[in-house]
Amino acid sequence: xxxxxxxxxxxxxxxxxxxxxxxxxxxxxxxxxxxxxxxxxxxxxxxxxxxxxxxxxxxxxxxxxxxxxxxxxxxxxxxxxxxxxxxxxxxxxxxxxxxxxxxxxxxxxxxxxxxxxxxxxxxxxxxxxxxxxxxxxxxxxxxxxxxxxxxxxxxxxxxxxxxxxxxxxxxxxxxxxxxxxxxxxxxxxxxxxxxxxxxxxxxxxxxxxxxxxxxxxxxxxxxxxxxxxxxxxxxxxxxxxxxxxxxxxxxxxxxxxxxxxxxxxxxxxxxxxxxxxxxxxxxxxxxxxxxxxxxxxxxxxxxxxxxxxxxxxxxxxxxxxxxxxxxxxxxxxxxxxxxxxxxxxxxxxxxxxxxxxxxxxxxxxxxxxxxxxxxxxxxxxxxxxxxxxxxxxxxxxxxxxxxxxxxxxxxxxxxxxxxxxxxxxxxxxxxxxxxxxxxxxxxxxxxxxxxxxxxxxxxxxxxxxxxxxxxxxxxxxxxxxxxxxxxxxxxxx
Numbered sequence: 001x002x003x004x005x006x007x008x009x010x011x012x013x014x015x016x017x018x019x020x021x022x023x024x025x026x027x028x029x030x031x032x033x034x035x036x037x038x039x040x041x042x043x044x045x046x047x048x049x050x051x052x053x054x055x056x057x058x059x060x061x062x063x064x065x066x067x068x069x070x071x072x073x074x075x076x077x078x079x080x081x082x083x084x085x086x087x088x089x090x091x092x093x094x095x096x097x098x099x100x101x102x103x104x105x106x107x108x109x110x111x112x113x114x115x116x117x118x119x120x121x122x123x124x125x126x127x128x129x130x131x132x133x134x135x136x137x138x139x140x141x142x143x144x145x146x147x148x149x150x151x152x153x154x155x156x157x158x159x160x161x162x163x164x165x166x167x168x169x170x171x172x173x174x175x176x177x178x179x180x181x182x183x184x185x186x187x188x189x190x191x192x193x194x195x196x197x198x199x200x201x202x203x204x205x206x207x208x209x210x211x212x213x214x215x216x217x218x219x220x221x222x223x224x225x226x227x228x229x230x231x232x233x234x235x236x237x238x239x240x241x242x243x244x245x246x247x248x249x250x251x252x253x254x255x256x257x258x259x260x261x262x263x264x265x266x267x268x269x270x271x272x273x274x275x276x277x278x279x280x281x282x283x284x285x286x287x288x289x290x291x292x293x294x295x296x297x298x299x300x301x302x303x304x305x306x307x308x309x310x311x312x313x314x315x316x317x318x319x320x321x322x323x324x325x326x327x328x329x330x331x332x333x334x335x336x337x338x339x340x341x342x343x344x345x346x347x348x349x350x351x352x353x354x355x356x357x358x359x360x361x362x363x364x365x366x367x368x369x370x371x372x373x374x375x376x377x378x379x380x381x382x383x384x385x386x387x388x389x390x391x392x393x394x395x396x397x398x399x400x401x402x403x404x405x406x407x408x409x410x411x412x413x414x415x416x417x418x419x420x421x422x423x424x425x426x427x428x429x430x431x432x433x434x435x436x437x438x439x440x441x442x443x444x445x446x447x448x449x450x451x452x453x454x455x456x457x458x459x460x461x462x463x464x465x466x467x468x469x470x471x472x473x474x475x476x477x478x479x480x481x482x483x484x485x486x487x488x489x490x491x492x493x
Contacts, residue, residue, distance in 0.1 A: 187215060261293060298400070313400075313402075
């Protein structure tokens with residue numbers, strides 16, 4: 001459902017956070033946020049920012065940078081530990097907020113909150129581990145070492161599909177490294193972002209260290225990229241927008257990190273645990289309504305077990321209960337917006353036009369409560385040519401495409417024949433085949449006998465090819481992006 005400007009009449013009003021204060025946009029414009037499970041349920045009205053608001057936020061972040069960067073890293077870590085304690089006390093409210101504004105089932109939202117807490121915990125602990133290295137100097141009576149310095153003012157631009165976790169895994173390492181932050185959440189899911197900023201505020205983060213601006217991604221994002229006071233941009237979103245941000249940022253000599261799309265494949269060999277593989281594929285394809293960059297969108301099955309495997313997948317898919325994500329019995333919630341619904345159904349239609357056969361699903365769900373939200377059936381394609389649009393492009397919805405392969409070599413050819421390279425998985429009991437796959441698949445994250453989903457917060461997250469550019473997120477790589485390494489030489493002769 002598109003955003004609509006209106007007069008300020010709602011009592012559910014949410015403002016920007018700039019320089020330690022909650023303030024309305026300079027223009028006074030606001031927009032409405034609705035529940036995708038019930039498009040008539042207004043969740044709140046949110047400030048719609050312009051370049052002028054961004055300028056205020058950058059002013060605040062620039063002014064507070066020196067003071068914040070001179071906090072010791074352990075001092076910054078203590079604030080993050082306090083934020084963690086507050087988040088733990090509010091985890092149910094946060095999970096419900098995610099479900100209400102994004103649509104995913106409550107169990108997935110609870111898992112997202114847990115992941116957010118994990119990354120804050122990991123980053124807070126890094127306050128006592130932000131290491132440089134002492135090097136033996138070639139010159140007598142000299143000490144040589146390296147140390148980290150903050151990047152400076154950084155822009156954080158996040159998507160709607162993980163409205164709490166992705167901001168957390170960018171903001172927490174940015175803060176622990178001593179940066180100040182301009183945070184631009186997705187226009188359709190600002191409420192989780194607002195609650196995250198409230199937590200940082202309550203934890204004692206000084207004014208100006210984090211600043212929240214809501215509204216148009218194109219206007220706010222471009223303002224962050226163009227302003228020379230912003231030293232870095234961390235972006236998660238589409239490949240098209242990420243490519244532009246990276247190009248424009250490079251022309252300004254900014255440090256840019258972009259995590260983008262995926263078209264993730266699972267390979268199932270004939271010796272696999274079929275029961276486990278089938279369950280994991282269904283979870284990977286239809287969990288979070290397929291709206292995650294690591295979702296399983298292709299499954300490539302060795303031909304000897306193709307029919308048996310797909311029969312199991314079909315049964316599991318038929319058993320999925322689609323409905324309002326707030327209902328604990330729901331397995332798959334709505335798509336996040338009308339735009340997403342129209343996009344997914346268009347892809348399904350094009351897939352059929354280009355010769356694909358639908359095994360199950362393919363339709364918008366209608367009737368009863370479905371008419372109130374943006375629901376589509378979990379959908380599986382078979383007999384799809386690898387040039388079919390549903391086999392090549394990221395759909396970002398509950399659509400799975402199946403292929404047959406004669407052996408692992410052919411399966412790898414199919415898996416690698418897309419522009420993306422984020423995550424992949426293989427199911428096999430043969431260690432030789434597993435290592436052949438690991439060494440030859442073109443993805444930044446590789447799973448053996450586990451789904452394509454997610455990753456652990458202390459390991460790097462990111463992809464190859466069109467799936468990502470710049471430093472990886474999370475783990476040590478996350479801190480490498482948000483800091484600069486400098487070399488120090490001291491002559492004590």
